[in-house]
Amino acid sequence: MKNMGDGRRVARVEKEIQATIAQFLIRGFKTPLPGLVTVASVRMPADLRAAKVYISVLGSDEQKEEAIELLQDRAFEIQNYIGKELKMRYCPKLTFFADHATDQVLKVERILHELAEERKASGTSEDEDTDGDADSDEN
Structure with a gap:
């Protein structure tokens, strides 16, 4: 059975992905997001091919849903940005969720x-x- 990775490495990559997404939201996201949006956390499996991104939105429930939908629609752009910023073998596929x-x-x-x-x-x-x-x- 293949060793699927080191927990410290996964945690470090999660932190880097979180910071890179936050940086993209500040600098590169053209559409204004409703409410105050924060990247609360990122969770990834050991193979680092997918990422669950938990977003915290300060605002109404409607603003939360709208922000998540906008981010999910633009996930491809964010993935491209991550691919350019971070030198990784695979760029993770992003899925956005509301942080409860x-x-x-x-x-x-x-x-x-x-x-x-x-x-x-x-x-x-x-x-x-x-x-x-x-x-x-x-x-």
């Missing part, structure tokens, strides 16, 4: 902030209750 991890992180942070606000609002009454309970237990 960022949305989940923001949702968790919002929930934690709401809980902190609730604790702060009810914190003064709880402190008084615990002090009162402690005094009554001692008597």
